[in-house]
Amino acid sequence: MIRFDNVTKRFPDGTEALKGISLAFPAHQLTAIIGPSGCGKTTLMKMINKLEKPTEGEIYIDEEPITGLEEVKLRRSIGYVIQRIGLMPHMTIADNVSMVPKLLGWPKDKTEARARELLSLVGLEPDTYWSRYPLELSGGQQQRVGVVRALAGDPNIILMDEPFSALDPISREQLQDELRNLQQEIQKTIVFVTHDMDEALKIADRIIVLRAGQVEQIGTPQELVAEPANDFVRDFIGTERINRQRAFGEKKLKEFVFQFDAEWSGDAQKIDSSASIEEAARQLEASPHSRLAITEGGHVVAYAAERDLLKAALQKDRGTSN
Known part of the structure; x- marks a missing residue:
């Protein structure tokens, strides 16, 4: 479990990106962080792997404070998927996926077996894609490789920063379905930043709604749609979604x-x-x-x-x- 205890993030210009945040990300669940631009959602996520550090407060992973953890070791233990994928263009798909296991000192046969297993899980036949380069793949295929690379070292925690937002609607829908199905199998602790309420409602076990560095509501997708905490959450979800939810029966x-x-x-x-x-x-x-x-x-x-x-x-x- 990841836990934030009264965390504030204040930048040198005085901007408070986060204001006294206390919350928990349950283990083995996918938690989506959503809110308008500038609300602090990416800053919140980046604090988990110390890409950003709190001005005040403490962050815990399995009740161990991360303040004293060595940054490189911490980051190698956490998977990370970003919007622009970040694959190494001069490296084959096999080498891209194998980067973290190699850094962790895995033996070659274990690394290759893991890479092949994960590529198969996301619908990329290893024998077909193993020796290809990123630019030979479509955007959706590249993003699948990005997800596989994040999983390759078998981390307990995976951070995903708007990973599907640059894709076309069809690819995005497919990857959302694949992520949901994959999570049912791998059961990782996933923190997923998105600006898309439909995406959050579709893939998340829990949703954190942020505004101006503060938490407005935390709940399951059904709880947020059925019982928005205030007018901001209600407006952010949208009246159409809420009205349709009332037609459950x-x-x-x-x-x-x-x-x-x-x-x-x-x-x-x-x-x-x-x-x-x-x-x-x-x-x-x-x-x-x-x-x-x-x-x-x-x-x-x-x-x-x-x-x-x-x-x-x-x-x-x-x-x-x-």
Whole structure:
């Protein structure tokens, strides 16, 4: 877990980017930080790997203060994905992905096995892309390699700074889906900075809404849409999303089975596909499990997490993404 304890960041010109921030990023969850430009979201994220340092307060990783941690060692233990990807153009995909494992002193066979495994996970066939260079790949493919590189050293924490914002809408949608599916498998602690509310609602387990260096609200996507803390959060989410959320009860699970996950290895709460999304959301909230197992004729046909229900509720019509 990452924890901020009364953290303030004041720049030399007197600007307070963060003002007494106290919050926690739960382990094994994807937390999105969102807010208007200049609200402090990127500064907040960069403090986790000491690219920015607090003026006041302390940051903890697994209850150990990071103040005394050696910067290079800390950064090698954290994955980092940025908007402009940052791949080395003169290095092959294999060499780009293998950079951190090599710095960590991994043996060659372990490094190659890890790189091949991760490339396969994001849909890049290793034998096809292994010896290619970044400029031979599309923007979406390059960003996939960027994600793989961040995961290669098997870090517990991954920082993602608006990683998909420069992509075309189709590539962006695909990578959001891939990240969500990948996170279900790897279960890392991911801090994801975005300016796009739809993106945050789609991929996040929890969302932190910032304004002018202060936290306005922290909650699950469903909590933010259902119960915005104040007018700023309500306006930032948008009345259209909130109004559509109120129509939960008019939609049935069976309308969205085709877009939910077909497999899940953990325990799940069973619910019939004839139930409404509103009913499903209430049942999942009361359940000890993180997924619903949706059944038809007594057989499980799909699995849905809270964010899957929210995404379905936010769709204007069946099969049409917001």
